[in-house]
Amino acid sequence: MMSLLAVAVVVAAAGGVYIYNGMQPMKPSDKPVKLTIAPGTGTGGIADLLEDRGLIKNSFLFLSYLKWKTEGGRFQAGTYELTPGVTYDEIIAKLNRGDVVAEEMIRFTIPEGFTVEQMADRLAEQGIADKEAFLNLAKTPAEIHNALLADLPEGNELNYKLEGYLFPETYEMKKGSTEADIVQRMFEETENRLDQIPNFREKLTQRGVDLNELMTVASLVEREVVVDSERALVAGVIYNRLAKGMKLEIDATVQYLLGKPKERLLHSDLRSVDSPYNTYLYEGLPPGPIAAPSLKSIEAALEPKASEYLFYVTKKDGSGEHLFAKMYKEHLKNIEKSKATAK
DSSP states (O other), X not given: OOOHHHHHHHXXXXXXXXXHHHHSOOOOXXXXXXXXXXXXXXXXXXXXXXXXTTSOSOHHHHXXXXXXXXXXXXXXXXXXXXXXXXXXXXHHHHHHHTOOXXXXXXXXXXXXXXXXXXXXXXXXXXXXXXXXXXXXHHXXXXXXXXXXXXXXXXXXXXXXXXXXXXXXXXXXXETTOOHHHHHHXXXXXXXXXXXXXXXXXXXHHHHTOOHHHHHHHHHHHHHHOOSGGGHHHHHHHHHHHHHTTOOOOOHHHXXXXXXXXXXXXXXXXXXXXXXXXXTTTSSSOOSSOSSOOXXXXXXXXXXXXXXXXXXXXXXXXXXXXXXXXXXXXXHHHHHHXXXXXXX
């Protein structure tokens, strides 16, 4: 009969073979396996998940290995991609690094001067957002949370409450982001950009306007000006006309009401739409912004260039520049000069 010692040796040998085989990598494969480790998952849960997905042979042996190597305390949650055939050490290293799968992203660009309706159209065309859902949030941002909302006016006069407050920029967000996620991100970007302006709130107080008035002026500048060097000067003209109680008579406000911009506005267009946004009919600023202003336009509205100009007209030479005037008679002459330079 076999002695007890011999039996023990055989059992130990068999156990060693079992452990050795159980710790060997799975059969190699070219097909990667994805697994998601939820936050708070312990090493036992991770070991079970690895076994279930066919990445290790035995979860108990993997746990034992972790204890022996004093590992498992630095594993990071996330979605991983592993290929059958990896060793224990390779798995441990990947989980320690948090070498997760890069999430699928969406990327979209909102140009400066876009209205929320133009934004909604672009996002819908790219399959990123539902147009109506986006516009509803821009009109009634009940799902949006940001301290900046307290600075925005209430009232039915606004076409869209968030008009002018969704910053024009290139964005990269997770695939599957909702319309609320997108609007929230764009609104937060506006807050971030305003915070980057040195002494912004102090300058706002010195200018004697509230945030909505500032952003409204900035949006007018954005839609009226092409040449950067003229932004502060045009902002100054707007403030000059306001100070004198003159109607702003800015074409861009009528274009905003017409929805689709017309290449040339007729005299009938300027007075055809009865709306507080129509600066040919009503004195003062529109109820809110008419487009998303760039940071340059916001800075111009915050620190306009002082002058005595009350009028400006776009040159017809293709430069995008303006001719400025202090008096109406001079303005009429500039209009004729502009026509004479038409290409």
